[in-house]
Amino acid sequence: MVKKGKLIINLDEVIGNINPNIYGHFAEHIGELIYPGIWVGEDSKIPNIEGIRKDLVEALKKIRPPVIRWPGGCFADAYHWMDGIGPREERPIRVSFWGDEETNQFGTDEFLKFCSMVGAEPYICLNVGSGSPEEARSWVEYCNYSGNSYYAQLRAKNGHPEPYRVKYWGVGNENWGCGGCFTPREYASEYRRFANFIKGFCVPFSEWGKIELIACGHTEREWNRILMESLRDYLYLVDHLSIHYYFHAYGGDIKFSDEDYFNLLLSIQQLEYHIWQAITVVDHFAEQRKNIGIVVDEWGVWYPEANLKSKFRQQNTLRDAILAASVLNLFNRYCRKVVMANISQLVNVLQALFLTEGSKLIVTPTYHVFDMYKYHMANDALKAEISSPIIKEPPSPPKPFFVSIPLRKLKPLAALDASVSINRERKELVITLVNRSLDEEVETEILLRGDREMEDGRKIILTASDVREFNDFDAPERVKPSEETIRARDKGFVYMAPPHSVNTLIVKLK
Numbered sequence: 001m002v003k004k005g006k007l008i009i010n011l012d013e014v015i016g017n018i019n020p021n022i023y024g025h026f027a028e029h030i031g032e033l034i035y036p037g038i039w040v041g042e043d044s045k046i047p048n049i050e051g052i053r054k055d056l057v058e059a060l061k062k063i064r065p066p067v068i069r070w071p072g073g074c075f076a077d078a079y080h081w082m083d084g085i086g087p088r089e090e091r092p093i094r095v096s097f098w099g100d101e102e103t104n105q106f107g108t109d110e111f112l113k114f115c116s117m118v119g120a121e122p123y124i125c126l127n128v129g130s131g132s133p134e135e136a137r138s139w140v141e142y143c144n145y146s147g148n149s150y151y152a153q154l155r156a157k158n159g160h161p162e163p164y165r166v167k168y169w170g171v172g173n174e175n176w177g178c179g180g181c182f183t184p185r186e187y188a189s190e191y192r193r194f195a196n197f198i199k200g201f202c203v204p205f206s207e208w209g210k211i212e213l214i215a216c217g218h219t220e221r222e223w224n225r226i227l228m229e230s231l232r233d234y235l236y237l238v239d240h241l242s243i244h245y246y247f248h249a250y251g252g253d254i255k256f257s258d259e260d261y262f263n264l265l266l267s268i269q270q271l272e273y274h275i276w277q278a279i280t281v282v283d284h285f286a287e288q289r290k291n292i293g294i295v296v297d298e299w300g301v302w303y304p305e306a307n308l309k310s311k312f313r314q315q316n317t318l319r320d321a322i323l324a325a326s327v328l329n330l331f332n333r334y335c336r337k338v339v340m341a342n343i344s345q346l347v348n349v350l351q352a353l354f355l356t357e358g359s360k361l362i363v364t365p366t367y368h369v370f371d372m373y374k375y376h377m378a379n380d381a382l383k384a385e386i387s388s389p390i391i392k393e394p395p396s397p398p399k400p401f402f403v404s405i406p407l408r409k410l411k412p413l414a415a416l417d418a419s420v421s422i423n424r425e426r427k428e429l430v431i432t433l434v435n436r437s438l439d440e441e442v443e444t445e446i447l448l449r450g451d452r453e454m455e456d457g458r459k460i461i462l463t464a465s466d467v468r469e470f471n472d473f474d475a476p477e478r479v480k481p482s483e484e485t486i487r488a489r490d491k492g493f494v495y496m497a498p499p500h501s502v503n504t505l506i507v508k509l510k
């Protein structure tokens with residue numbers, strides 16, 4: 001018997017506006033991400049624009065990247081930005097956090113050029129762990145000051161007289177761990193010092209532009225609580241709180257059991273729990289005075305194949321695309337508080353959107369999800385009620401990677417997962433629907449509640465014969481989306497969601 005589900009869309013119930021930055025990226029100096037994933041140098045045989053891979057720029061532009069976080073990650077708290085400016089042949093080679101010889105060929109000006117080429121906002125992570133407030137302040141001045149100061153002149157000398165106006169600045173990365181092993185109280189006092197000299201009362205706001213600071217949070221509620229408590233009287237210095245979440249140890253990147261597949265998808269509930277706990281903490285301390293957003297500035301799947309030896313490279317299957325689609329649906333549903341998210345990472349590392357081999361570049365199934373979800377950006381998320389067949393009862397608590405992460409009783413896994421948005425003109429609905437069943441299609445009734453009616457539209461479908469399918473350099477298009485039209489009338493239509501598929505349905509309204 002055909003499995004059945006239902007999606008009721010409430011046109012009059014707006015959850016919030018979907019910040020485009022939810023579809024953000026992360027590019028750390030780690031493995032082969034920067035070299036040669038982004039930077040090949042001007043003299044390379046690999047086609048490039050001022051040293052930056054041309055194929056990457058073209059493919060990235062297509063998905064409209066809103067924001068890119070850089071230079072780390074753990075790399076950031078051991079990075080000194082002055083090493084990466086000025087004539088490239090004079091830049092020092094340093095041993096990076098990850099033990100690599102960092103040539104500093106890709107520094108601040110190259111990163112900001114890359115962002116402008118692809119149309120993304122830059123998000124720079126400052127060095128708190130081994131840096132100083134003075135070093136951080138001068139970096140902001142170098143990027144944003146429009147007057148005649150030493151650092152503004154240096155920027156002009158390096159080819160960019162106009163300030164870059166970088167808006168997003170992270171005050172350290174994972175400062176509870178690789179970013180300095182601070183306690184939350186110690187980090188709070190560092191945060192105050194750093195933020196005060198970047199964003200405090202006497203900082204030339206008008207000159208440096210409006211910047212937003214991101215404080216380092218944790219999946220441990222206690223860290224967030226103590227941090228926010230300690231910063232209670234300094235909330236004017238805090239714009240956002242970040243958390244990181246990696247999905248660890250669910251089989252291998254391409255070799256995994258059905259059980260691993262279901263457990264991976266079930267564990268999205270853990271991420272939801274961590275987002276929820278971070279929201280409760282910031283909302284408690286910020287109260288009416290300030291709306292502090294949650295920034296999930298590292299998220300993604302991390303398989304055992306990705307380690308120091310493999311340069312953090314792993315393959316990316318349709319399973320990863322299904323996970324990414326479900327996580328992005330979750331962020332859309334939490335868009336009232338989740339203001340940015342950055343998948344980890346952009347090229348060649350962890351849940352990458354791109355893989356390179358010499359002059360070749362391929363896109364992964366996860367890339368296609370970002371391409372299919374871009375239609376949500378800046379739309380209003382609508383409340384949608386889903387009823388779905390259940391495909392997996394949760395096992396007794398899954399094995400955690402970090403024992404400190406609290407394990408909760410999970411709810412059963414539903415086949416269908418969705419988020420819905422409406423564009424600003426109120427003329428178009430974007431429905432992203434994931435069918436996570438391994439072998440059964442789901443006949444899904446899509447119904448509109450409200451005084452409008454549906455007209456025809458289009459559907460973009462990402463699936464493959466098996467959830468273990470992936471793209472590689474011999475078959476770069478094994479997993480790719482297809483597009484067809486949809487016949488929608490009156491209050492709805494019935495959509496047959498194929499097994500293990502991600503579906504974007506774009507429907508006109510009248």
Ligand code: AHR
Nearest residue numbers: 072073074075173174344
């Ligand atoms: O993404 C790889 C690393 O994972 C990052 O450098 C760090 O922030 C996280 O622990």
